[in-house]
Amino acid sequence: MDAKPVIRLEGVEKVYQTGEVAVKAVRGVSLTVRRGEFAAVMGASGSGKSTLMNLIGCLDRPTAGRYWLDGEEVGELTKNELSQVRNQRLGFVFQGFNLLARTSALENVELPLLYSPHGHGRRELRRRSLAALEQVGLAARAGHHPSQLSGGQQQRVAIARALVNEPALLLADEPTGNLDTRTSLEIMAIFQALNEKGMTILMVTHEPDIARYCRREIVMRDGRIIRDEPVADRLAAAAELAHAWNPEDAP
Amino acid sequence: MKFSATWMIALRALRRNPMRTGLTMLGIIIGVAAVIGMVAIGTGAKEQVASSIAQIGQNTVMVMSGAPSRGGVRGGWGSLPTLTRQDYEAIRNEIPGVIRATPDVRKNTQVAAGNQNVNTTVNGAGEDYADIRAWDFVEGGNFSATDVRTAAKVAILGNTVATNLFGDASPIGQIVRIQNAPYTVIGLLKPKGMNMMGSDQDDLALVPWSSALVRLTGTDSFRSMTVQAESAEQVDRVMEDIAALLRQRHRLREGAEDDFQVRSQQEIMEMATSTARTMTLLLGAIAGVSLLVGGIGIMNIMLVSVTERTREIGVRLAVGARGIDILLQFLVEAVVLSVGGGLVGIGLGIGIAQAVSAKLGWNTLVSPESVTLAFAFSAAIGIFFGFYPARKAAGLDPIEALRYE
Numbered sequence: 001m002d003a004k005p006v007i008r009l010e011g012v013e014k015v016y017q018t019g020e021v022a023v024k025a026v027r028g029v030s031l032t033v034r035r036g037e038f039a040a041v042m043g044a045s046g047s048g049k050s051t052l053m054n055l056i057g058c059l060d061r062p063t064a065g066r067y068w069l070d071g072e073e074v075g076e077l078t079k080n081e082l083s084q085v086r087n088q089r090l091g092f093v094f095q096g097f098n099l100l101a102r103t104s105a106l107e108n109v110e111l112p113l114l115y116s117p118h119g120h121g122r123r124e125l126r127r128r129s130l131a132a133l134e135q136v137g138l139a140a141r142a143g144h145h146p147s148q149l150s151g152g153q154q155q156r157v158a159i160a161r162a163l164v165n166e167p168a169l170l171l172a173d174e175p176t177g178n179l180d181t182r183t184s185l186e187i188m189a190i191f192q193a194l195n196e197k198g199m200t201i202l203m204v205t206h207e208p209d210i211a212r213y214c215r216r217e218i219v220m221r222d223g224r225i226i227r228d229e230p231v232a233d234r235l236a237a238a239a240e241l242a243h244a245w246n247p248e249d250a251p
Numbered sequence: 252m253k254f255s256a257t258w259m260i261a262l263r264a265l266r267r268n269p270m271r272t273g274l275t276m277l278g279i280i281i282g283v284a285a286v287i288g289m290v291a292i293g294t295g296a297k298e299q300v301a302s303s304i305a306q307i308g309q310n311t312v313m314v315m316s317g318a319p320s321r322g323g324v325r326g327g328w329g330s331l332p333t334l335t336r337q338d339y340e341a342i343r344n345e346i347p348g349v350i351r352a353t354p355d356v357r358k359n360t361q362v363a364a365g366n367q368n369v370n371t372t373v374n375g376a377g378e379d380y381a382d383i384r385a386w387d388f389v390e391g392g393n394f395s396a397t398d399v400r401t402a403a404k405v406a407i408l409g410n411t412v413a414t415n416l417f418g419d420a421s422p423i424g425q426i427v428r429i430q431n432a433p434y435t436v437i438g439l440l441k442p443k444g445m446n447m448m449g450s451d452q453d454d455l456a457l458v459p460w461s462s463a464l465v466r467l468t469g470t471d472s473f474r475s476m477t478v479q480a481e482s483a484e485q486v487d488r489v490m491e492d493i494a495a496l497l498r499q500r501h502r503l504r505e506g507a508e509d510d511f512q513v514r515s516q517q518e519i520m521e522m523a524t525s526t527a528r529t530m531t532l533l534l535g536a537i538a539g540v541s542l543l544v545g546g547i548g549i550m551n552i553m554l555v556s557v558t559e560r561t562r563e564i565g566v567r568l569a570v571g572a573r574g575i576d577i578l579l580q581f582l583v584e585a586v587v588l589s590v591g592g593g594l595v596g597i598g599l600g601i602g603i604a605q606a607v608s609a610k611l612g613w614n615t616l617v618s619p620e621s622v623t624l625a626f627a628f629s630a631a632i633g634i635f636f637g638f639y640p641a642r643k644a645a646g647l648d649p650i651e652a653l654r655y656e
């Protein structure tokens with residue numbers, strides 16, 4: 001592995017101060033993720049996975065330690081520069097989808113483009129959002145509101161939104177946490193396909209089954225990384241889907 | 252990020268909740284409509300008063316019988332008929348600078364011709380009446396001085412009366428009966444149409460005042476008369492001369508109160524229009540309060556909406572919105588609400604003004620100033636009341652906003 005590091009953490013800590021009690025959610029994590037990797041962050045509930053992802057996703061700042069994204073030290077960026085990083089370099093997929101209600105799938109996907117510094121025209125917005133929806137196989141549902149979509153479809157809209165600005169790094173916090181096995185498999189198939197095309201992916205999951213579709217497994221406990229190794233018998237989600245019974249959920 | 256994107260984002264957000272958008276606008280709509288409507292009614296009333304006073308004629312002075320108001324008790328114009336025909340002759344003939352004068356004797360009565368009859372106002376007037384009012388004739392002509400001196404039974408008809416009695420036929424030379432006395436029609440006045448209050452100015456008949464005193468009112472005095480000065484510069488002096496002359500003629504001792512009032516048209520105009528202006532201001536202020544309430548409504552909704560939409564804001568921040576983008580979005584939303592409400596309110600206000608004109612016959616006037624002001628004010632309200640909630644939204648932290656339940 002001598003590809004360029006995308007993420008480099010050094011002694012990163014995050015302490016939550018709630019009133020009198022200080023919760024050390026992340027206690028000194030050092031981690032390097034290189035271009036083209038597909039890593040799973042595993043661990044029990046409360047082990048600090050989400051906290052770590054939020055730090056990597058530039059949604060939150062560490063209380064100690066240093067973080068380089070593409071070689072640039074994130075700690076030195078201003079609030080607005082962090083927004084730009086989130087907009088241009090990262091795609092973030094949440095466990096709870098976090099789509100805008102009463103807003104079509106297409107407009108949800110357009111959202112990051114609207115905040116892009118490049119200022120796309122209306123046509124361009126539409127074209128790129130449709131292309132992103134196409135990538136997750138949901139172009140036919142472009143006009144649907146989240147309430148008219150199944151959980152899996154909503155998550156695919158969220159993935160399309162994360163992809164629309166063509167980021168080099170995709171972060172996902174339990175993207176399959178709210179989904180059934182089959183739908184989870186579909187999401188993993190999409191991630192694997194993206195990874196094949198060169199996208200770096202870091203995703204949180206507490207399900208060992210899901211982690212087997214990744215290439216690397218990072219296990220956390222009490223805010224620390226306790227294990228970090230390649231996935232030995234990696235599965236291909238697309239192949240499994242082909243064998244599986246054809247459901248009504250197909251787009 | 253381009254401004255057009257902010258625009259699009261704000262419009263989409265408003266469209267997502269049409270009910271809330273509509274209700275928020277309603278406050279501004281009602282406020283602006285009230286301001287436009289009230290000011291239109293007030294301004295219209297002022298214009299109406301001014302124009303009806305202007306109808307009296309240029310450089311005119313009204314002489315009214317009865318003492319001026321005292322101690323808050325107002326006798327009303329010409330409450331006691333203390334002006335005699337000799338007073339009138341004296342004013343007309345002895346005061347330099349007086350070029351025309353006419354007494355004003357009125358009686359609402361029936362005018363008949365053949366088997367037609369109409370109720371109208373019969374005006375006892377002098378030979379100067381039409382000239383003072385700059386009123387032309389369609390046909391025939393004015394009273395002569397002899398007609399007035401001899402209390403001749405001649406009449407001049409307003410267009411409405413003529414049409415009702417004679418249809419399209421010429422009334423000139425025809426006989427009309429007023430309280431059983433026959434009058435020969437010698438003139439037909441040009442139609443003036445409705446005045447701004449919606450009453451018909453052509454619904455009248457003129458007879459010489461001398462005839463009116465003898466045959467209609469049976470008195471020898473008037474409640475008021477109109478005197479025209481030669482020029483605007485002479486009006487004040489003419490007023491003083493009239494007052495001196497009347498005091499002398501009425502044998503009022505020094506210190507005794509006048510039993511008449513002399514007012515220039517200008518004074519009457521100023522009094523009336525200042526009353527109307529005060530009314531306009533008052534109406535406008537009351538309406539302005541409702542506009543302010545509408546603005547507070549916007550702030551309230553925007554504040555609630557910032558809380559309610561915390562997660563939405565979190566999502567926007569997470570996908571790369573900056574604080575300023577959120578601030579602008581909420582500000583544009585507030586301004587769209589207030590300006591949109593303002594525009595609808597302006598339309599509604601104009602509609603109200605027109606409806607009031609049509610249904611109640613009041614004169615209304617929507618001035619461009621009031622429209623511009625209402626528009627600017629509603630935009631300002633949006634910015635002012637939208638800013639605080641917008642800043643609150645912009646200050647949110649992405650991760651806390653996303654975590655918000």
Ligand SMILES: Nc1ncnc2c1ncn2[C@@H]1O[C@H](COP(=O)(O)OP(=O)(O)O)[C@@H](O)[C@H]1O
Pocket residue numbers: 016017018023024025043044045046047048049050051052
């Ligand atoms: N906003 C917060 N304030 C206080 N404590 C928090 C907050 N978020 C997470 N924690 C605590 O930090 C620890 C790690 O949480 P989290 O990163 O969400 O774990 P995971 O995603 O692995 O379940 C937990 O003990 C949790 O209670």
Ligand SMILES: [Mg+2]
Pocket residue numbers: 049050051
């Ligand atoms: Mg978690």
